[in-house]
Amino acid sequence: MTTLPSIAIIGAGAMGGAILSGLLAPDVVVEGGIRVTNRTEAKAALVRGPLVESFALEHTPDGNERAVRGARIVLIGVKPAMVPETLASIAGALEPDALVISVAAGVTTQTMESLVANPVLRAMPNTPAIVGRAVTGLAAGARATEADVALGRALFETVGTVLEVPESQIDALSTVSGSGPAYVFYFVEEFTAAATGLGFSPEDAGMLVRETFLGAMQLLASSGADPAELRRQVTSPKGTTERAVAVLQDADLEGLFARATAAALERAKELAAGA
Numbered sequence: 001m002t003t004l005p006s007i008a009i010i011g012a013g014a015m016g017g018a019i020l021s022g023l024l025a026p027d028v029v030v031e032g033g034i035r036v037t038n039r040t041e042a043k044a045a046l047v048r049g050p051l052v053e054s055f056a057l058e059h060t061p062d063g064n065e066r067a068v069r070g071a072r073i074v075l076i077g078v079k080p081a082m083v084p085e086t087l088a089s090i091a092g093a094l095e096p097d098a099l100v101i102s103v104a105a106g107v108t109t110q111t112m113e114s115l116v117a118n119p120v121l122r123a124m125p126n127t128p129a130i131v132g133r134a135v136t137g138l139a140a141g142a143r144a145t146e147a148d149v150a151l152g153r154a155l156f157e158t159v160g161t162v163l164e165v166p167e168s169q170i171d172a173l174s175t176v177s178g179s180g181p182a183y184v185f186y187f188v189e190e191f192t193a194a195a196t197g198l199g200f201s202p203e204d205a206g207m208l209v210r211e212t213f214l215g216a217m218q219l220l221a222s223s224g225a226d227p228a229e230l231r232r233q234v235t236s237p238k239g240t241t242e243r244a245v246a247v248l249q250d251a252d253l254e255g256l257f258a259r260a261t262a263a264a265l266e267r268a269k270e271l272a273a274g275a
């Protein structure tokens with residue numbers, strides 16, 4: 001059982017909503033309640049429930065201020081470009097002991113600290129939070145104490161695993177685990193298209209690829225073996241897999257991942273600069 005103090009989520013879309021789902025798990029108690037905000041009623045209605053007070057700014061223009069009053073944790077889940085104006089608008093309503101946590105890519109704790117007087121953390125979760133399998137990077141701002149970091153860790157451990165990192169590493173972490181689910185889903189899409197091209201129905205192709213990914217990942221996780229060794233066990237000398245893997249190697253998969261993560265890192269720098 002995890003007990004957390006009152007929480008406000010400002011911007012409960014894909015990521016804020018995923019964290020919210022962790023807070024609603026049966027083994028989590030949020031004392032003092034959960035308040036969330038979105039701009040539109042359409043979004044607000046999606047997350048409203050017996051344990052969640054949900055404001056739509058289009059109907060309740062001071063919803064953000066109302067949500068953060070009395071909240072011990074304030075999670076900022078709006079798009080990076082909107083973080084500065086959102087923080088500025090709630091700064092006067094924050095409780096003095098509120099811990100402000102942003103999940104925004106690129107936005108630094110220094111920027112956050114210039115807008116609010118409170119301790120701040122940066123977090124980089126990922127959408128498998130919805131199924132309790134997130135990986136969240138957590139970095140402390142200059143004012144945050146060990147107790148603040150522990151509180152942030154407790155929050156994100158409701159949806160998975162937490163790795164504390166210095167802030168200098170959080171953008172790099174984001175290019176791996178923050179964006180990573182998209183890379184995996186893209187692989188699944190393309191692999192499924194290849195299977196369909198081999199004559200399988202979309203349903204059968206989807207099942208073959210999904211179960212192959214799930215089975216391989218469970219084998220990797222439970223065996224504790226090196227992925228290269230597990231690959232070797234599939235790759236019979238002079239067999240079929242060897243030919244397929246050679247094609248992937250010729251396409252420089254390693255270089256492709258390096259270039260993709262470098263591009264994401266570059267974008268995080270642009271976001272930090274307000275672009």
Ligand SMILES: NC(=O)C1=CN([C@@H]2O[C@H](COP(=O)(O)OP(=O)(O)OC[C@H]3O[C@@H](n4cnc5c(N)ncnc54)[C@H](OP(=O)(O)O)[C@@H]3O)[C@@H](O)[C@H]2O)C=CC1
Binds near residue numbers: 011014080105124
């Ligand atoms: N998606 C992901 O995998 C990850 C995202 N992040 C970070 O999470 C943040 C949100 O991204 P994501 O969840 O994908 O985006 P979404 O667009 O899904 O969510 C943003 C939410 O913020 C709401 N919103 C916008 N403006 C305001 C405001 N002024 N006050 C209150 N709520 C507002 C929007 O409501 P409405 O739609 O009604 O306008 C929307 O529901 C970003 O900063 C991103 O960097 C971090 C890790 C992973």
Ligand SMILES: O=C(O)[C@@H]1CCC=N1
Binds near residue numbers: 105174178179
């Ligand atoms: O694409 C983005 O900017 C966010 C951060 C990591 C995942 N989604």
